[in-house]
Amino acid sequence: MITLYVEENNPVTPTFYNSILNNLQFHQLKCPCGQSGHLSIHGYYNRYVKTEDGKVLFRICRVKCKQCGCTHSLLLSSMVPYSQISFKEHLQIITAYEKGTPSSITLSQAMSFDESNFRYIIRMYLKHWKQRLISERISINGECLINSCFQHFKRQFMQIKSMPNILFSNTT
Ligand SMILES: [Zn+2]
Structure with a gap:
């Protein structure tokens, strides 16, 4: 898959996704x-992604490489591969957890989040990501979190499956 870098303050909406795609220089x-x-x-x-407006349907584009014959999904850096939960919400949950917020119930209610999703994200974070970030001294609240994860681990933060994923920064 190929992750198109977008600034974090952009909305996670199908309209925005489509506009990025329309402006994309495919030859690059x-x-x-x-x-x-x-x-x-x-x-x-x-594919459905949970956003502030509820579950929203995205039409995810797949591209095929004429050289290797592989197909790849084009995702935004505001998404997490294989997850319906956005990157921003992953980060909010993990940040709250790391700050020692009392319980996942309190927190999931505060964020109007399903508690099982919430616990699942924390479990995946602890199992697959926490030690990894520590070993490379990457901070979850650092500006370069996404870049660092691609650089060191060749995947998006919180991506669990080890499918090849590369970051394409030249989106604008
Ligand atoms: Zn290829």
Whole structure:
């Protein structure tokens, strides 16, 4: 998959996703195989992401590389691969947890969040990410969290499966 970098203050909406795609210079995109300029649109699939407006349907674009034959989803850096919960909400939950907020129930209610989702995110964080971040001295509240995770681990923060994922920064 290929992650298109977007500033964090942008909305996580289908309209915004589509506008990024419309403005994307496809010939500049780099495939995780290392080749640039060989990716073209292969199709779309539907995916729900929970946003402030509830569950919203996105039409996620897939591209295919003419060199290696692989297909890749185009995601935004405001999303977490395989998760319906946005990057921002992942970060809010983990930050609250690290600050020692009393209980996940209190916290999930405060954020109007399903408690099971909440506990799941904390569990995945502890199992797959916490030690990893410590070992590279990456702070969850640092400005370079996304960049650092791609640089050191070749995946988006909180991405659990180890599918190849690269960050494309030239989105504007
Ligand atoms: Zn390729």
